[in-house]
Amino acid sequence: MSSDFLNKIKSFDAYPKTLEDFRVRTNSGAAVSIISGIFIVWLFISEFAYYLRTDVNPELFVDTTRGEKLRINFDVTFPNMPCSFLSVDAMDMTGEHQLDVYHNIFKTRIGKDGQPIHNAVEKQELGDKDVALKPENDVTKDPNYCGSCYGSEEYPGQCCRTCQEVQEAYRKKGWAFVNPDGIEQCSREGFTKKLQEQKDEGCKVYGFLLVNKVAGNFHFAPGKSFQQNHMHVHDLAVFNFRGAFNLTHTINKLSFGTEFPGIINPLDGVSKIWTSNSNSPMYQYFVKVVPTIYQSLGGNAINTNQFSVTEYTRSLDRDSNHGLPGVFIMYELSPIMVKFTETQKSFAHFLTGVCAIIGGVFTVAGIIDAFIYHSLRSLKKKVELGKDT
Numbered sequence: 001m002s003s004d005f006l007n008k009i010k011s012f013d014a015y016p017k018t019l020e021d022f023r024v025r026t027n028s029g030a031a032v033s034i035i036s037g038i039f040i041v042w043l044f045i046s047e048f049a050y051y052l053r054t055d056v057n058p059e060l061f062v063d064t065t066r067g068e069k070l071r072i073n074f075d076v077t078f079p080n081m082p083c084s085f086l087s088v089d090a091m092d093m094t095g096e097h098q099l100d101v102y103h104n105i106f107k108t109r110i111g112k113d114g115q116p117i118h119n120a121v122e123k124q125e126l127g128d129k130d131v132a133l134k135p136e137n138d139v140t141k142d143p144n145y146c147g148s149c150y151g152s153e154e155y156p157g158q159c160c161r162t163c164q165e166v167q168e169a170y171r172k173k174g175w176a177f178v179n180p181d182g183i184e185q186c187s188r189e190g191f192t193k194k195l196q197e198q199k200d201e202g203c204k205v206y207g208f209l210l211v212n213k214v215a216g217n218f219h220f221a222p223g224k225s226f227q228q229n230h231m232h233v234h235d236l237a238v239f240n241f242r243g244a245f246n247l248t249h250t251i252n253k254l255s256f257g258t259e260f261p262g263i264i265n266p267l268d269g270v271s272k273i274w275t276s277n278s279n280s281p282m283y284q285y286f287v288k289v290v291p292t293i294y295q296s297l298g299g300n301a302i303n304t305n306q307f308s309v310t311e312y313t314r315s316l317d318r319d320s321n322h323g324l325p326g327v328f329i330m331y332e333l334s335p336i337m338v339k340f341t342e343t344q345k346s347f348a349h350f351l352t353g354v355c356a357i358i359g360g361v362f363t364v365a366g367i368i369d370a371f372i373y374h375s376l377r378s379l380k381k382k383v384e385l386g387k388d389t
Helices: 002-010 027-052 163-173 184-189 191-198 347-388
Strands: 055-062 069-078 086-092 105-110 202-212 216-222 224-228 231-235 249-256 270-272 280-295 301-316 326-333 336-343
Touching: 027 347, 069 216, 069 326, 086 202, 086 224, 086 231, 163 184, 163 224, 184 191, 202 216, 249 280, 249 301, 249 326
Parallel strands: 280 326, 280 336
Antiparallel strands: 055 336, 069 202, 069 249, 086 216, 105 202, 216 326, 224 231, 249 270, 280 301
16 A cells, blocks of 8 residues: 555656666766866855845936935135135025034135145134134233224124134125224234235135025135125125235045945035136036935934035126135035935845746756767767768
């Protein structure tokens, strides 16, 4: 009974075996087997590498986020523009203006050789009022000193302790800061002397801005900025400078938000050289910001942005009323959001691929071996028949 059952089971064997005596081993079969084995190993390594690789799948959908802030990171070097000349401003379509921004923005003075000036404050916030109050900058060393604001007071009894505070009061009034030598605070701090000492220096400006997530611009330009008759104006008179402003610059880094693997910032490393001694440049970069989400395999999502850019450069003469020397980055946001999701092949997918490789190679190799064997056998028979005749 058991033997009949086992015999019935044998009928399901899909791989019937032949006796060893009936097997024929040939040189061509050995060659095909070796080549097939090498091919299987190569395909297995490729499949394993493909299994370990992380793929990134993009998706597009409408950006429905609201009320968020946009972080702009930058690192720009101006080899021919002193730090004391430069200011950073930001404005957007909502009417919000950030004039002469100094929070989270730092500067490093650069010498003619392009190296940082080590005896200078290498990381100092633009417009840092504490610098003017240091003992070496105050010849009277009177910590309680507070002088006149020269008519720019916002309320009766207001006083200005430093040259910076006088400039700020003038800016709020929309007045040009024409004669710093006539301002006691500026004279005490050696304001004009500092401008002259730094006129041949450069500046590295870096940090970040937080702006509304709407279209706008930010720019690096010489002079203090203020609003006058609803117009954005920079006061260049304080420099008493009759030449052209050389705004040669290198954008070491510019990004919108947090970086993620594989991101490309098209303005990183871009350099612009200005050679004219009579006119000043107005560099304009028109940036299209694309909101982006990058989701890793672990499920962590990075909300950030990518951008594309076009550029335009204008040449301005000293008396031009149709532009401002500077580097302007105009940005607008795309309504389409991109989502990148990291994915990886499953282990079951890997096993399926390995089985397909092994089975497929052995099947094809068997067909090739059979073709070679029967071809050689037929050829051998024809040769023998020729000899007999």
